[in-house]
Amino acid sequence: MAETENTPARWEDVVTQLVVERGSALTRYAYLISGNREDASDLVHDALVKTFGRLRNGFTIASAEAYVRRAILTTYLDRGRRISRWRKIAHLTGEPEMQESPDADTETRLDLQSQLMKLRPRERACLVLRYYEDLKVDDIAETLQISSGAVKRYLSDALARMAVGLDRAGPHDLGSNHG
Amino acid sequence: MADDSDIRSHLVDAETPAIEIDTDAIISRSKARRRPRQFAVGAVGVLAAASLVFAGVNTFPRTGDLTAASIMAEESSTSADSDAGADTAESYRAPDQEAIAETCGAIIPSTAASPYGLALELDLPGPVTASGSAFGTVRLTNTSDAAVTGTTAAVPDVNLTRDSVSISHSPDAQILSVIPVNLQPGQSIEFAVSLAIYDCTTIDTGGMVEPGIYTASTSLAFVPSDPEVGEAAEVRSSPSTIVLQ
Numbered sequence: 001m002a003e004t005e006n007t008p009a010r011w012e013d014v015v016t017q018l019v020v021e022r023g024s025a026l027t028r029y030a031y032l033i034s035g036n037r038e039d040a041s042d043l044v045h046d047a048l049v050k051t052f053g054r055l056r057n058g059f060t061i062a063s064a065e066a067y068v069r070r071a072i073l074t075t076y077l078d079r080g081r082r083i084s085r086w087r088k089i090a091h092l093t094g095e096p097e098m099q100e101s102p103d104a105d106t107e108t109r110l111d112l113q114s115q116l117m118k119l120r121p122r123e124r125a126c127l128v129l130r131y132y133e134d135l136k137v138d139d140i141a142e143t144l145q146i147s148s149g150a151v152k153r154y155l156s157d158a159l160a161r162m163a164v165g166l167d168r169a170g171p172h173d174l175g176s177n178h179g
Numbered sequence: 180m181a182d183d184s185d186i187r188s189h190l191v192d193a194e195t196p197a198i199e200i201d202t203d204a205i206i207s208r209s210k211a212r213r214r215p216r217q218f219a220v221g222a223v224g225v226l227a228a229a230s231l232v233f234a235g236v237n238t239f240p241r242t243g244d245l246t247a248a249s250i251m252a253e254e255s256s257t258s259a260d261s262d263a264g265a266d267t268a269e270s271y272r273a274p275d276q277e278a279i280a281e282t283c284g285a286i287i288p289s290t291a292a293s294p295y296g297l298a299l300e301l302d303l304p305g306p307v308t309a310s311g312s313a314f315g316t317v318r319l320t321n322t323s324d325a326a327v328t329g330t331t332a333a334v335p336d337v338n339l340t341r342d343s344v345s346i347s348h349s350p351d352a353q354i355l356s357v358i359p360v361n362l363q364p365g366q367s368i369e370f371a372v373s374l375a376i377y378d379c380t381t382i383d384t385g386g387m388v389e390p391g392i393y394t395a396s397t398s399l400a401f402v403p404s405d406p407e408v409g410e411a412a413e414v415r416s417s418p419s420t421i422v423l424q
Binding site: 016037 | 198
């Protein structure tokens with residue numbers, strides 16, 4: 001049942017509609033945040049249950065999506081230990097020998113993916129919020145409930161780590177504009 | 180060379196594996212999460228929870244009208260007392276669900292109560308949508324000629340009522356804390372409150388609240404510091420009209 005001006009939607013209908021309309025966007029967000037399919041799937045499901053497992057109605061699709069995105073992020077950060085474990089074995093699942101690079105773009109893309117997978121949870125979260133969600137540093141700080149200085153440090157560390165990993169650019173050459 | 184735009188385009192263009200969302204499972208898990216749950220905690224856990232409670236909470240007597248916060252605080256400390264030294268597990272009902280279960284459908288008194296000269300006012304500025312949340316303040320004022328010292332629950336109870344029956348209540352979470360109050364004549368303190376608008380009596384069928392005119396009121400348990408002054412009492416506001424759009 002769609003929500004009308006005077007008729008609040010049942011939460012079950014909002015869940016269903018949210019999954020239909022915004023499911024792919026949510027899974028994509030979770031995938032970028034977490035870096036792997038299984039964690040992304042868990043994150044989305046857990047975030048939806050967290051959001052709708054509360055005794056309240058009145059969510060619109062837009063407000064529910066905002067809650068779910070927030071829950072995805074916090075759940076991901078809470079699972080830092082789990083992500084760390086994944087990071088340690090992430091390289092085992094890569095197939096660098098089989099990825100013969102047909103062109104420089106593809107090679108860069110693979111390298112970036114590889115380096116992104118190795119970032120710490122908060123570094124990765126900051127990077128995704130900055131470059132995918134297009135949030136400014138202050139907005140990231142508010143979202144993560146940390147200081148702007150901490151966000152800049154995470155971004156700087158993340159970019160430096162990626163630059164070192166890519167072995168092709170210094171930290172000052174990689175994402176120097178934090179907004 | 181990878182730069183800002185490379186990172187941005189990588190994130191934007193990255194292929195995302197197909198991830199199926201199981202809506203039925205989500206709804207099922209959400210429903211389960213909404214039901215009252217039983218938590219088993221060890222005596223150490225109970226003691227740890229009780230240690231967070233302000234010492235004065237032990238003076239909160241159990242009455243049918245006290246706030247959920249004070250009731251839960253007392254229950255925790257009572258459990259701690261009775262189980263001190265025991266190493267067996269103890270289970271108790273999740274406080275948030277219990278508080279809701281106790282209040283949902285209850286008859287809320289329609290008259291104000293101002294023990295010890297304490298008056299309670301609820302302000303929920305509109306507009307409030309029937310499908311949303313109301314945000315406002317509760318002000319506790321000492322209207323007497325003497326200073327009033329004691330403790331209150333950290334968060335006032337707020338009830339949305341229809342025909343004097345509570346259909347929505349806050350807080351909906353466990354709050355095991357009380358705050359000290361020392362109000363000189365005319366002084367007041369303010370609490371920020373919020374109230375999710377839903378009908379708890381029909382929650383299993385969606386809990387929708389029709390737009391219209393309702394009433395809202397607030398209450399707060401107060402315990403004087405000096406037992407000789409008196410015992411715990413409930414401060415209660417008079418019902419105020421709230422229009423849900």
